[in-house]
Amino acid sequence: MSKVLLEVEDLHTFFFTRRGVVKAVDGISFYVREGETFGLVGESACGKTVTALSILRLLPEPAGRIVAGKVVFDGTNLLELDKKEMRAYRGREISMILQDPMTSLNPVYSIGDQIAEAVRMRHDLPDNMVEPEVISALRLLKIPSPETILGEYPFQMSGGMRQRVVGAIAMSCRPRLLIADEPTTALDATIQAQYLALFKDVQKKTNISIIFITHDFGVVANMCHRVGVMYAGKIVETATTSELFKAPKHPYTVAMMDSVPRLDHKDKRLYSIKGQPPSLMNLPPGCRFYPRCSVATDVCRKREPHQVEISDGHSVSCWRVQ
Amino acid sequence: MATTKLMGLDKVSGVKRPKSIFLNLTFIIPAVVLLVAMIMAIFAPLLAPYPYDQIALTDRLMPPAFMEGGSTAHILGTDLVGRDILSRLIYGAQISLSVALMVIVITAGVGTALGIVAGYLGGRTDGFLMRVTDISLAFPAILIALLFAATIGPGYWTVVIAISMLGWAPYARLIRGEALKLRETDFVAQARIIGTSPVRIMVRHIFPNIINPLIIMSTLAVGMVILTEAVLSYLGAGIPPPAASWGNMVNDGRSLLDVAWWISTFPGVAIGLVVMAGNFMGDWLRDKLDPRLRQI
Amino acid sequence: MTRFIIVRLLQSFVALIGISVLIFLLVRASGDPTMLYRTSMSTEEDIARIRANLGLDKPLPEQYWIFITDLAQGDLGESLLGQRRPVTEMIWERLDNSLLLAVPAFLLSMIVALLLGVLGAVKRDTWMDNGVKFVAILGQALPGFWLAIMCILLFSVYWQIFPPSHMGDFSHYVLPVSTMAFFLLPGMLRLVRSSMLDVLDSEYIKMARIKGLPERIVIWKHALRNALIAPLTAAGMILAMLVTGTVVTEQVFAWPGVGMLMLDALFSRDFPVVQGIVLMVAAMVLLVNLLVDILYAYIEPQIRYQQM
Ligand SMILES: Nc1ncnc2c1ncn2[C@@H]1O[C@H](COP(=O)(O)OP(=O)(O)O)[C@@H](O)[C@H]1O
Ligand code: SF4
Ligand SMILES: [Mg+2]
Numbered sequence: 001m002s003k004v005l006l007e008v009e010d011l012h013t014f015f016f017t018r019r020g021v022v023k024a025v026d027g028i029s030f031y032v033r034e035g036e037t038f039g040l041v042g043e044s045a046c047g048k049t050v051t052a053l054s055i056l057r058l059l060p061e062p063a064g065r066i067v068a069g070k071v072v073f074d075g076t077n078l079l080e081l082d083k084k085e086m087r088a089y090r091g092r093e094i095s096m097i098l099q100d101p102m103t104s105l106n107p108v109y110s111i112g113d114q115i116a117e118a119v120r121m122r123h124d125l126p127d128n129m130v131e132p133e134v135i136s137a138l139r140l141l142k143i144p145s146p147e148t149i150l151g152e153y154p155f156q157m158s159g160g161m162r163q164r165v166v167g168a169i170a171m172s173c174r175p176r177l178l179i180a181d182e183p184t185t186a187l188d189a190t191i192q193a194q195y196l197a198l199f200k201d202v203q204k205k206t207n208i209s210i211i212f213i214t215h216d217f218g219v220v221a222n223m224c225h226r227v228g229v230m231y232a233g234k235i236v237e238t239a240t241t242s243e244l245f246k247a248p249k250h251p252y253t254v255a256m257m258d259s260v261p262r263l264d265h266k267d268k269r270l271y272s273i274k275g276q277p278p279s280l281m282n283l284p285p286g287c288r289f290y291p292r293c294s295v296a297t298d299v300c301r302k303r304e305p306h307q308v309e310i311s312d313g314h315s316v317s318c319w320r321v322q
Numbered sequence: 323m324a325t326t327k328l329m330g331l332d333k334v335s336g337v338k339r340p341k342s343i344f345l346n347l348t349f350i351i352p353a354v355v356l357l358v359a360m361i362m363a364i365f366a367p368l369l370a371p372y373p374y375d376q377i378a379l380t381d382r383l384m385p386p387a388f389m390e391g392g393s394t395a396h397i398l399g400t401d402l403v404g405r406d407i408l409s410r411l412i413y414g415a416q417i418s419l420s421v422a423l424m425v426i427v428i429t430a431g432v433g434t435a436l437g438i439v440a441g442y443l444g445g446r447t448d449g450f451l452m453r454v455t456d457i458s459l460a461f462p463a464i465l466i467a468l469l470f471a472a473t474i475g476p477g478y479w480t481v482v483i484a485i486s487m488l489g490w491a492p493y494a495r496l497i498r499g500e501a502l503k504l505r506e507t508d509f510v511a512q513a514r515i516i517g518t519s520p521v522r523i524m525v526r527h528i529f530p531n532i533i534n535p536l537i538i539m540s541t542l543a544v545g546m547v548i549l550t551e552a553v554l555s556y557l558g559a560g561i562p563p564p565a566a567s568w569g570n571m572v573n574d575g576r577s578l579l580d581v582a583w584w585i586s587t588f589p590g591v592a593i594g595l596v597v598m599a600g601n602f603m604g605d606w607l608r609d610k611l612d613p614r615l616r617q618i
Numbered sequence: 619m620t621r622f623i624i625v626r627l628l629q630s631f632v633a634l635i636g637i638s639v640l641i642f643l644l645v646r647a648s649g650d651p652t653m654l655y656r657t658s659m660s661t662e663e664d665i666a667r668i669r670a671n672l673g674l675d676k677p678l679p680e681q682y683w684i685f686i687t688d689l690a691q692g693d694l695g696e697s698l699l700g701q702r703r704p705v706t707e708m709i710w711e712r713l714d715n716s717l718l719l720a721v722p723a724f725l726l727s728m729i730v731a732l733l734l735g736v737l738g739a740v741k742r743d744t745w746m747d748n749g750v751k752f753v754a755i756l757g758q759a760l761p762g763f764w765l766a767i768m769c770i771l772l773f774s775v776y777w778q779i780f781p782p783s784h785m786g787d788f789s790h791y792v793l794p795v796s797t798m799a800f801f802l803l804p805g806m807l808r809l810v811r812s813s814m815l816d817v818l819d820s821e822y823i824k825m826a827r828i829k830g831l832p833e834r835i836v837i838w839k840h841a842l843r844n845a846l847i848a849p850l851t852a853a854g855m856i857l858a859m860l861v862t863g864t865v866v867t868e869q870v871f872a873w874p875g876v877g878m879l880m881l882d883a884l885f886s887r888d889f890p891v892v893q894g895i896v897l898m899v900a901a902m903v904l905l906v907n908l909l910v911d912i913l914y915a916y917i918e919p920q921i922r923y924q925q926m
Contacts, residue, residue, distance in 0.1 A: 053824075056827075056828060058824055058827055058828065060819065061742075062742070062743060083833075087830050087831075087832065087833075088830065089830070090827060090828055090829065090830035091828060091829040091830030091831075092830055095828055095829075096828050098821050098824060098825055098828075099821075100821055103820060103821040103822060104821040104822050104824070104825045105822055105825070106822040106825075106826070106840055106844070107822070107844065107918075108843050108844055108847075108917065108918065109840075109843075117826075117829060117831065118829040121829055121830050121831060166825070169825065169829065170828070173829060173830065453629060456854070457629070457633045457636075457904075459854060459855060459858075460854025460855060460857065460858055460903065460907050461633075461858060461900070461903065462857075462858040462859075462861035462862055462899070462903060463858070463862070464861060464862045464865055465861065465896050465899055465900060466640075468865075468880060468881075468884060468892065468896065469640070469641060469644060469892065469893075469896050470644065471884060472654075472883075472884050472889055472892040472893075473641075473644040473645055473647070473648040473654065473889070474644065474647060474648045475648075545758070545759065549761055552761050552763075553761065553762075553763060553862065553866060556761075556763050556764075556866075556869075557763075557865070557866065557869055557881060558881070558884070558885065559884065569761075569763075572761075572763065572764050572767065575767075576767060576870070579767065579770060579771050579774075579775050579782075580775050583771055583775075586764065586767050586768075586771075587768070587771075589764075590760070590761060590764030590765075590767070590768065593760075593761050593764065594759050594760045594761065594764075597758075597759040597760075597761075598755065598756075598758075598759035601755070601758060601759060
């Protein structure tokens with residue numbers, strides 16, 4: 001098996017706001033191997049984006065702070081680096097595709113400029129090498145006629161095209177780890193499928209590691225080797241994708257699986273979980289899923305379940321699966 | 323599990339920022355300053371030790387009481403013709419605040435009416451009114467004011483009208499934006515469906531919902547108007563002497579700086595205090611009523 | 619783009635017409651319009667001639683026509699006093715003095731506003747940011763003319779470092795330029811700081827940081843150019859403040875510029891000069907606004923493309 005590239009250990013990221021402390025990420029651990037796609041899946045506002053930004057140390061300051069934990073990339077704890085050392089990891093080692101393609105391009109610079117900047121950061125390329133690199137980055141993302149697009153501005157492009165350009169920027173730094181934050185939410189179904197295929201293609205060509213963030217279990221099944229299921233700031237279940245779909249254990253995972261529309265079970269009704277996730281400012285004392293859980297027991301309300309490894313590489317945090 | 327503690331995790335859970343005293347002071351101090359100014363304005367004849375225009379040539383250029391040669395009879399000293407600075411300051415509050423009140427009533431009225439009409443009707447009316455607003459916003463009020471002073475002569479009403487000539491524009495722009503948003507709401511749609519007339523919709527449905535921005539804007543306008551009046555009076559295009567305006571008082575002392583610094587200094591401090599209080603009050607109200615309006 | 623410029627030009631022209639109507643009406647609202655165009659030396663004959671020139675016996679629209687055609691010929695009239703010189707000539711003669719004051723003050727305040735505004739936004743909520751906010755609050759509340767006088771009191775009367783008035787060598791510029799710059803500062807400072815804060819929170823700034831760009835490029839290249847768009851849309855207001863600042867500063871420091879010329883004319887009841895300056899400055903303000911609109915279109919590519 002290939003070696004572990006990134007290991008996140010017991011990460012806590014809180015937001016200190018006027019109204020109180022938001023525990024957006026409350027002790028999560030996972031790892032990603034080289035050439036592997038790790039899925040981070042969960043409902044919106046469960047802390048996926050905050051996890052990703054914590055890895056890159058790009059939280060909105062001064063409210064957002066990493067309170068405890070480790071982010072070990074290729075043997076180095078990123079949280080112990082100073083600002084300058086950290087910057088060397090961004091782009092060249094770890095890159096990210098932000099969630100919203102409409103706003104992640106700078107409106108006043110052309111596409112070519114914005115990619116060239118990333119290319120130049122990689123290593124000191126001679127000037128005449130920059131443009132071919134930019135074009136090959138656009139080609140990698142299957143952007144049609146890349147030469148003509150260089151002088152265009154973001155507002156001149158469709159959402160799908162911007163999404164690809166953002167992808168091209170992230171890839172053009174040739175990172176070893178790419179974090180893709182819900183990269184397909186803004187796209188319609190057919191383009192979505194193409195775009196996902198692109199990721200696989202790129203991974204085959206470059207052996208890059210990917211953290212794939214999504215709220216869609218269908219996409220997870222398609223894309224990821226292993227998955228972490230997040231709920232209210234914690235990872236409640238981790239497993240390989242095949243194991244997770246064959247034998248989901250956590251009641252939240254099970255419920256989420258049921259809510260995936262399956263093409264093969266046409267009659268199956270679309271079922272989503274009743275109720276709202278808890279406020280991250282005011283977490284209940286026991287299991288975070290307790291208020292919505294259909295199989296909860298008394299102990300669930302009082303004490304938080306801890307994580308148990310039930311088989312090789314499959315861990316669950318639930319009193320029912322101890 | 324080995325955990326790098328970057329911060330005491332245990333200490334974090336209960337943390338709530340203490341309500342800072344500073345936040346409250348930003349309300350109390352401005353409120354007190356404004357209240358004092360208002361009391362001075364309303365009860366000027368009762369509070370002022372002397373009439374604002376009482377000349378006493380024997381007491382000319384007396385320094386404030388705390389200086390050598392000063393007297394408690396004139397706590398803040400006297401000017402070139404022996405008028406009491408403190409008394410004139412008190413009467414000056416009357417002018418500053420009443421000009422502010424007049425201008426704000428006029429500009430808020432006009433600006434709100436135009437803003438609602440532009441925002442609610444949209445289309446060409448909106449386009450035209452907003453272009454006029456833009457130009458008014460970019461036009462130096464001082465030119466209009468000097469023009470008024472040159473034609474119909476300086477005076478209280480000249481100042482009020484001259485400042486109002488352009489002062490409606492910021493209201494129109496703000497209120498138009500609000501009206502534009504309200505136009506899309508369900509209750510306005512509802513009113514339209516049942517056939518309510520546009521005028522009635524504007525008065526009964528839109529207006530009550532823009533009162534908050536209106537209050538905030540008006541409070542923030544106090545400082546602006548007082549400053550403009552002071553500038554005009556300082557330049558001699560505003561309130562003419564012998565009436566006591568803080569602006570023309572500063573001018574009285576301009577040529578006497580080497581012998582009587584107090585003549586120019588105190589009225590400027592008064593302007594600064596009241597304007598700052600008005601601005602703080604406006605900011606405070608905005609944070610309380612409508613934090614969204616951070617821009618204005 | 620040409621269409622855009624033509625439309626804006628027309629609008630500026632209409633605005634100028636608006637000012638002329640205002641002047642026209644004010645003159646007639648003042649009671650006896652001839653009072654504004656005569657001096658204490660004028661004879662009955664002079665007054666009759668003024669009356670005829672203004673067309674006072676004709677209906678109002680015709681009077682306005684007479685007024686506007688005179689102006690359209692570029693004739694701002696002549697001074698009532700002294701050698702009865704043409705107003706345009708008098709303005710031109712003083713204009714460079716005003717610019718010698720206004721331009722350095724504007725540049726100074728712009729540079730300081732950019733530096734402090736960016737500093738405040740980048741170091742948000744620290745003591746440095748609070749310092750920046752304090753400067754803005756103070757500058758917004760203290761009257762500019764008073765501050766200038768206080769500077770004279772300190773630097774000219776007590777310490778006698780700088781001269782208190784009139785033009786001259788470099789030392790004469792220090793107080794007027796810096797007090798005027800301070801008068802202009804708070805507005806620009808607030809604009810730069812708040813738009814910089816918005817921009818720094820944006821996703822494309824995050825994206826720039828993800829690329830691993832050094833902080834100085836993130837801020838001075840990616841953030842600043844976007845942050846400048848907001849102050850630019852407020853350039854009209856800043857220009858209006860510049861005009862006010864010039865008039866006031868010239869008065870305080872007895873600076874022989876256009877502002878001083880206008881105030882002198884106001885007090886010596888030389889109305890044609892006041893009228894001429896108002897029209898001329900109005901035209902300049904409108905012109906600069908037009909240029910700023912074009913510059914804005916250049917900085918913001920979206921507008922540049924739409925309008926072409
Ligand atoms: N700047 C912020 N200030 C306060 N709370 C925040 C901030 N950003 C995110 N949060 C909170 O953190 C939690 C997780 O957000 P996020 O990671 O964006 O969720 P998602 O899983 O949809 O990506 C949310 O509850 C959100 O309210
Ligand atoms: S611990 Fe209890 S409440 Fe939580 S998921 Fe398991 S069964 Fe449900
Ligand atoms: Mg997210």
